[in-house]
Amino acid sequence: MSKISLFSKIKNFIHSDAFIFLLPAFILIIVFYLIPIIVSVYMSFTPLKNWNIARYIHEFVGFENYWRFFYMVTHDPTVEPIFITTIVFILITLAINVLGGLGLAIATFFMGEREASSTQLLWLLPRMTPIAVYSMIWYYFFHGSAIGTLNSIMMSLGIIHEPIDWGQSIIPWGPWMIIIFVNGLVGVSYGMIVFTSAISNIPKELVIAARVDGASNWSITKNILIPLLKWHIVYVTTWQMLSLLTTYDHIFLLVEWGLVNRYYGTTWALYIYNMAFTAAEKDLGLAAAAGVILVIVGAILGLLALKILGFEKMVKEPRGDI
């Protein structure tokens, strides 16, 4: 591509209506996505710590932070359970988030307006509740002693006679079950909102026509709703997967409070957080290096997911023979 054609293309684009339409989104992407990534990459080559930007910003340590990161990962005896936990956590929570969100959206589609609103609001509660409060609720619910709500209910029903330390004694499924359950409930609402909004845009005539033809709810779901939600399923799956890869806030509290086993309750993102921020010195250079690696892993997984789910086929221009 010649230089002249590049600049003339830019010039043409800047003078176009499309540029005006795209500008707000373009600015947001630059400010909130591109710049932070560039700053993180830069930080990962500095010895930045304790937010002392003025002091460390001009120092350059090359790949030192990356070396430290790989050294820790390859020498730490607890990496293996953390790695397995991350995979299990992402796969199962993702399935719950996507299928749960889809199921709820479809179920509320067939409900009356009032019931649908109440159900949706109920499922939004986990996301609306402050993280510490939400985590505290499940901390007491799954607590491994008799003060735990679950133990207390099961003991009063005579199902168990001694309290079960769910997150600490049933390894690894106990802690996995808790972190998946707690995060799964939060994530379901996101898929539910996207799918509900998508269903509301499906032309009503299609459903009415199906009803007239005597189609059942299941048949409408299978033959109309799901096929028309394919695009949204791909989007929610990819988005939630990346979100789960980087989430650690609820898990951090559950591990810190001793509810779940430290190794089978810690995911990759939390491991990185602990690596950089446990000491009194906040090792931002190391955190940035780990973050950059996480972005690369996330990007690869994201692209892979889009490929597997057939994203490319969906964005192809219509052939005009519909």
Place this chain on the structure above:
Amino acid sequence: MKYCRALSKTAGIVIAIIIIIGIAAGAYYYISQKQITTTKLIRFVPLTGDFDKDIINIGKALEQDGIKTVQLSVWSGGDPNSVMRIYGIVEAAYRINKIWKQNNINVEIKVTTRYVSNPNDVYEDYINKWSLGQAPDIMANGYTYIASLASEGYILDLTPYLNNYTSFLNQFYPTLIDAMKWNGKIYGIPQDTEARPLYIRKDVAACAGLDLTGLAEKIKNGQLTWSDLYRWALKVKESGCAPWGLIHRKGSAHPDLIQFIYAFGGKLYDEKTGKLVFDKAAVYKWFVVEKTFADHGLLPHDIMSWDWAKQIHPTVVDGKTLAFIGGTWHWFEWQTKAYYTDPKTGQQRPLTSEEVHKYFYYTLFPSGIKGKPGLTLSQPFAWMINSKAGERNPNYDKLKDLYHELVFLVVVKASDPDIVAIHSLISGHLPVTKTAAELIKNQTWVDELKNLKVKLAPEVLNNIKNIIEKTVNPLNVQFLANVTYMLEYTTFTPKHPQYPKLASLFAEALDQVLRDKMTPAQAVNYIVEKINADPDLKKSVEIIGKIPQNWTFP
């Protein structure tokens, strides 16, 4: 559509780079300009060591420069009873304002405060906001943060100021001043300290026929060690007097349980090398002791995940254990929080001071070695002054030194004996100055405090009067006086910035030992492996000693 296609990927990248370079250049220009303007130092008043004279001179100098109000902020955190960590500064400002008024100086200090439950959050916010100029002028926080704050230049070196205030400095217990030092310089003024007594239930001991007479003295002299305490706990359990022999904190091993390392003659820090120390033998013995307690049902296997409010405190105050490794502040906490289940009503309520006194015996933490004295561990709080203190006030470039001197004197005032003594009496922390310790013994003054007749700023009095009413009484005063001797046997945790990482490994490993997932030897080797897996920790920690082969407990 054709215009959309006109934007190739390269064009997008070029536009993005131009915008980023623009923003970066602007930010760089802003930072460099700010650095240039903040290097102009002009005004200061030589300190004489005479507080009134110095504060008047500073007030006059500020007035001459047209300053009418000085805005200061103070942040701190901790339990609800420790609010003097912020109100001490409010009170000091009130007293300084009074001096200025009496001398016709038309300047006033106004203080804004922030107090949260977790002091670590205050530290994290401080370092996050320092570069933005939003950190407070004064922070009361744990002395362990001094190392990282001083090494970043975030707090003021107080040595030059204290050189003129030697008589003020001499009021403090020398060990506390040592704790405030980093690389030979003093970066903090002690605000409070504490001891971590071993509490023994008198009623449980009596039930098992254990005689507590002279116990504190025996522990102090090293005649009674953890082996003896284990036998006592076993006797309590076997006689059915209490389900547990020992209860201690959950989660973090920092700092209550660290006392075990010192009790077995170990160390955590080498002054000569400036490195942390991982003493394999001492840590192994600590783990063996706790495992032995747990294996015999004297200590819960899952104690590291017990709940403070619903399990640990109720077990202790309801007399379901012989011993509890706690702190002086717990004596006061049990009187303000409803952990105790009243057997008559079945309702939870706080213990009365008489009940706390009736149920609990307190002593030093026993040694692990016969003949070696018992010990305790303190983690003093320090007033730390922002190295940019006063920055939000007018003419900072010119008056920077003057503002720093003023903030230093505010902290000096906040160390007045009555302010220190009030903090101790309402929070259960130990006084940091000898003058405050004396004042606590003064019954007339204590009565005045109890009757809210002491002279305090109205804002301060209003905020602490409820706590005073609940906590100031002769039994608590006696408790504070009785535990102050423990400071002579106190130890500290290292101020090293990597120490929290090591402490967190101790907690992890101990939890595994208590849950029977690792043997004490495996746990020690696990910690070694984790130290070696972290380049920073490996560089900062010296691993010494060996796992003893023939050592047994009890």
